[in-house]
Amino acid sequence: MLFTEDFLHYVWKFRLFDRIDLRTTEGEELEVYSSGLHNTHAGPDFQNARIRIGQATWAGNAELHLSSSDWQRHGHTTDNAYDNVILHVVYRDDEPLFRADGRKVPTLELKDRISPDLYNRYHNLVFGTQTVIPCEASIASVDGLTMQNWLTRILVERLEKRSEAVISALEIxxxxxxxxxxxxxxxxxxxxxxxxxxxxxxxxxxxxxxxxxxxxxxxxxxxxxxxxxxxxxxxxxxxxxxxxxxxxxxxxxxxxxxxxxxxxxxxxxxxxxxxxxxxxxxxxxxxxxxxxxxxxxxxxxxxxxxxxxxxxxxxxxxxxxxxxxxxxxxxxxxxxxxxxxxxxxxxxxxxxxxxxxxxxxxxxxxxxxxxxxNLPAEQNNITADFANLGVKIDNAFESQALLELKNTYCDYKKCLQCGVGIKVLRPN
Known part of the structure; x- marks a missing residue:
């Protein structure tokens, strides 16, 4: 399979893996109560996860890698921030992982637990040959509520970024x-x-x-x-x-x-x-x-x-x-x-x-x-492309949000961080 850690994060975050008879690589029974909060800063990938291994319930952080050996390669062995990792989630378990005290870090391998259908939708979205945006074949079918909620969020993101220049000038x-x-x-x-x-x-x-x-x-x-x-x-x-x-x-x-x-x-x-x-x-x-x-x-x-x-x-x-x-x-x-x-x-x-x-x-x-x-939508190449894909653009609120969507998410194929992309991957 061809994918990045972002896809693994997405699968873990929304628990889109086969959870029947879930076990660690050591064969211990595993249940995931909460995948935790996605951490986009330094430190473990998911904080405050809750799991059960055997008869013991654990609360702490989960770290994700494509391969178990990435733990060592990324320098986590000597980083105290990773001492309280309760579960190592990997696509491929290629080597055992031990803590500094010699204890093995519990590991969940997802290689055979991700559905081919989900992977194919992801692969077509991120590695496809689209000419405008990754989800150009599907964006028109995304429901209005999902679209409006996401556009509102990224519009605020856009204004927050632009307001930084205002506040800097205000200080001067x-x-x-x-x-x-x-x-x-x-x-x-x-x-x-x-x-x-x-x-x-x-x-x-x-x-x-x-x-x-x-x-x-x-x-x-x-x-x-x-x-x-x-x-x-x-x-x-x-x-x-x-x-x-x-x-x-x-x-x-x-x-x-x-x-x-x-x-x-x-x-x-x-x-x-x-x-x-x-x-x-x-x-x-x-x-x-x-x-x-x-x-x-x-x-x-x-x-x-x-x-x-x-x-x-x-x-x-x-x-x-x-x-x-x-x-x-x-x-x-x-x-x-x-x-x-x-x-x-x-x-x-x-x-x-x-x-x-x-x-x-x-x-x-x-x-x-x-x-x-209450302002009319902007007329430019980006808004024209979205309109041609069937996206309705009624005002500047929507056109500004779509500019942010294209320039910040679509151009960099951040589909797994995008509300529209996530909806396309999980149509039901």
Missing amino acids: NRGDWEETFYQFLAANFGFKTNALPFELMARSLPQSILAKNKNNAMQIEALIFGQAGFLTGNLEDEYPRKLKQEYEYLAKKYTLRPIENHLWKFLRMRPQNFPTIRLAQFAALVVKSNHLFSKVLEIKEVKNLRQLFTDIGVNPYWETHYRFDKESAPASKGLGAASIDTILLNTVVLFLFSYGRHMKLQHFVSRALKLLE
């Missing part, structure tokens, strides 16, 4: 949630292509400086475009020349140094997504909404959260421009619905979740999950 910002939210929001205004320069611009321009000039839209725009490095050289139009004049004064006042302009990318982008347009939208949002994170915490309805980013007053100059000094056909430059949903997904949801977890306020975590349920 000395616990200032508003400043941290402002920096992440800026990065997400750049979307993937210009996230880095947007973040660098925000870090170089603290929100406290913007707050001091909140009543002057021209100064806010000058600070943002100036720190982004767009107000250098000879500018022809009156609007950018005024911005440059304002910025030169403000830069001296606040001792500001702009980021490098070459960091911004325009190539192969739709003009609507040019960084100059995103910066204009970001400036308009700053002008409209002071203490934005506080407002996010106060607003409970999704439609009202959307309203924060809707109808922001981008300077009229941009209605006929995509770049400074280059006139274009008139077009609205406000944030579109798709852009707003992306910001809600990548910034607002993340911060509601992070704030709720960090402050131990569960209702903010619940609001983050509810917001995801």
Whole structure:
């Protein structure tokens, strides 16, 4: 048979082996009351197992290996953490195992106790020739309750991992949630292509400086475009020349140094997504909404959260421009619905979740999950693949969870650690 220890763990954890006339390799009668708790950290594989050998009942740890000789090979003989192992579970018993005091460690061999049907399902899942995900032939038949429970769990896993970056930034910002939210929001205004320069611009321009000039839209725009490095050289139009004049004064006042302009990318982008347009939208949002994170915490309805980013007053100059000094056909430059949903997904949801977890306020975590349920599902290659396999994707809650499923479990064939994989292996 071809399999890894993970499969042996799976078989032991769910006791999917033939338990009729169960005996140790020494011929002693064995009964398994509890396989124990799966330990994914250092130490024995299963903790707090309960078994009966002969007339004696034991409680302790169980260690699993493909072969008995792996115990010695893995260095357990000299590791005190394995002194209280009450049962060694192996696929193949190839050598006797003794404790330091000379006593034999009770061993259960599973070589002839695993059903061929279970093994074949496992082998086809993990070693098959699937092109999208290991369970692509079966995932559509997994019941809704199993699917929903597992997607909920891995969605929380995804948000927990992403919130680590928020908490790290929060520590750098000395616990200032508003400043941290402002920096992440800026990065997400750049979307993937210009996230880095947007973040660098925000870090170089603290929100406290913007707050001091909140009543002057021209100064806010000058600070943002100036720190982004767009107000250098000879500018022809009156609007950018005024911005440059304002910025030169403000830069001296606040001792500001702009980021490098070459960091911004325009190539192969739709003009609507040019960084100059995103910066204009970001400036308009700053002008409209002071203490934005506080407002996010106060607003409970999704439609009202959307309203924060809707109808922001981008300077009229941009209605006929995509770049400074280059006139274009008139077009609205406000944030579109798709852009707003992306910001809600990548910034607002993340911060509601992070704030709720960090402050131990569960209702903010619940609001983050509810917001995801009310946002449309993302459209990308991964969600398209799942849809083609018959998986129903109704909202961003499900699409985000499926992204985590694909990237963390499917790509690494962690089927035995996946609720969907386990269901496929045990359809009944």
